[in-house]
Amino acid sequence: xNRPPTRPNIPNNLAPIATELSNLLTGDWRAERxxxxxxxxxxxxxxxxxxxxxxxxxxxxxxxxxYTTCKGCGICANECPHRAIAMIQESEVxx
Amino acid sequence: MAKSSSQLKDEILKxxxxxxxxxxxxxxxxxxxxxxxxxxxxxxxxAGHRACQGCGEALAAxxxxxxxxPDVILTNATxxxxxxxxxxxQSAWRLPWIHSLFENSAAIASGVEAALKxxxxxxxxxxMGGDGGTFDIGFQALSGMLERQHNVLYVCYDNEAYMNxxxxxxGSTPHAAMTTTSPPGxxxxxxxxxxxxxxxxxxxxxxPYAASASVAYPxxxxxxxxxxxxxxxxxxxxxxxxxxxxxxxxxxxxxxLARLAVxxxxxxxxxxxxxxxxxxxxxxxxxxxxxxLKIQNRFRHLFVEDPRALKEREHLQALADHNIDxxxxxxxxxxxxxxxxxxxxxxGGLVD
Numbered sequence: 001x002n003r004p005p006t007r008p009n010i011p012n013n014l015a016p017i018a019t020e021l022s023n024l025l026t027g028d029w030r031a032e033r034x035x036x037x038x039x040x041x042x043x044x045x046x047x048x049x050x051x052x053x054x055x056x057x058x059x060x061x062x063x064x065x066x067y068t069t070c071k072g073c074g075i076c077a078n079e080c081p082h083r084a085i086a087m088i089q090e091s092e093v094x095x
Numbered sequence: 096m097a098k099s100s101s102q103l104k105d106e107i108l109k110x111x112x113x114x115x116x117x118x119x120x121x122x123x124x125x126x127x128x129x130x131x132x133x134x135x136x137x138x139x140x141x142a143g144h145r146a147c148q149g150c151g152e153a154l155a156a157x158x159x160x161x162x163x164x165p166d167v168i169l170t171n172a173t174x175x176x177x178x179x180x181x182x183x184x185q186s187a188w189r190l191p192w193i194h195s196l197f198e199n200s201a202a203i204a205s206g207v208e209a210a211l212k213x214x215x216x217x218x219x220x221x222x223m224g225g226d227g228g229t230f231d232i233g234f235q236a237l238s239g240m241l242e243r244q245h246n247v248l249y250v251c252y253d254n255e256a257y258m259n260x261x262x263x264x265x266g267s268t269p270h271a272a273m274t275t276t277s278p279p280g281x282x283x284x285x286x287x288x289x290x291x292x293x294x295x296x297x298x299x300x301x302x303p304y305a306a307s308a309s310v311a312y313p314x315x316x317x318x319x320x321x322x323x324x325x326x327x328x329x330x331x332x333x334x335x336x337x338x339x340x341x342x343x344x345x346x347x348x349x350x351x352l353a354r355l356a357v358x359x360x361x362x363x364x365x366x367x368x369x370x371x372x373x374x375x376x377x378x379x380x381x382x383x384x385x386x387x388l389k390i391q392n393r394f395r396h397l398f399v400e401d402p403r404a405l406k407e408r409e410h411l412q413a414l415a416d417h418n419i420d421x422x423x424x425x426x427x428x429x430x431x432x433x434x435x436x437x438x439x440x441x442x443g444g445l446v447d
Contacts, residue, residue, distance in 0.1 A: 052154040053142045069142040073149035074347030
């Protein structure tokens with residue numbers, strides 16, 4: 001490791017630098033929510049693998065969905081080989 | 096010396112034929128907990144980015160950064176990926192990331208790599224771009240980077256149009272597809288020209304490793320990224336990532352559609368070393384291209400009563416058949432590593 005010493009007096013506002021990790025909660029984009037049937041789930045992790053927003057959470061015996069970030073795209077329900085995930089209208093979910 | 100596809104296949108078949116040893120029972124709960132803790136799952140791209148529902152590009156970017164690991168610097172061309180991950184002052188990346196312009200992702204990566212080399216550091220540089228930033232606008236920077244033999248992995252997320260600016264045609268848009276700048280009508284049926292054969296152009300640079308992959312085969316992406324990152328020298332990866340908004344299909348069918356593109360032969364998954372084809376993902380039973388076309392809005396004008404529509408469909412089928420011939424994609428019987436086998440419930444497909 002032969003790193004040159006940092007030069008002094010370099011302004012720190014040369015380019016915009018992201019200062020916070022994205023904390024946008026995309027759960028409210030959702031029209032349908034995925035609901036996991038715990039009896040059918042065999043923990044193959046297919047939903048975890050294919051989720052574009054990584055909202056699938058590993059539980060002791062099944063995979064669950066983090067509803068604060070899930071956008072409700074439905075890929076998990078479509079790809080689940082055991083049909084353990086159902087898409088349910090948000091309006092039908094009891095508040 | 097990496098194992099070829101046929102060697103791996105033999106190994107897998109051999110392993111399957113042997114009786115399985117029962118796994119050692121987990122006696123202590125803390126063993127399992129300790130194991131989990133010792134194998135943390137690295138996430139390069141966090142949840143909370145602003146990609147559309149069912150975005151193939153977000154999934155591909157997540158799989159690439161997961162496979163490449165934490166010791167990586169990313170450079171990004173302008174495009175959807177840049178826009179949805181980094182609205183200032185936020186960022187969804189857990190990795191060092193830089194964006195400058197549309198055309199110079201590869202040029203920045205070259206500079207970053209040269210600086211790291213001067214400092215004697217082994218951090219890997221990954222340049223990323225969409226198909227517009229790779230096939231058209233960023234092409235000369237990419238070609239220069241490959242020619243100068245920089246130690247960079249270039250990843251192109253191919254969603255086949257300029258989706259970020261409103262679905263304009265690009266060099267990657269397939270023949271006969273409808274975009275806002277290639278509308279079907281009296282004069283023509285969608286895009287007139289063919290999709291640019293970028294992999295052949297990349298192959299002509301004789302770089303150590305180039306490959307195409309698809310979001311429908313995550314194990315395949317992981318293997319190809321790890322292979323590319325382990326090589327010193329320029330490497331290239333083209334990832335087919337469907338766009339529900341631009342292609343016009345339901346967001347839950349992203350993976351299904353990506354898989355169909357491979358199984359019809361329209362998007363061949365190949366590996367090239369020094370310009371020579373060294374591996375392909377065989378297709379067990381090629382499906383007709385109509386299966387792939389008819390669920391997309393951008394090809395709906397090919398399914399109306401019109402002799403030109405029939406002609407274009409035959410044209411696309413001929414293109415798929417040509418791919419199958421050119422790369423030798425037709426498999427011989429069932430194969431655990433072909434386009435159906437790599438996608439079974441096990442999903443492991445290929446063992447790393």
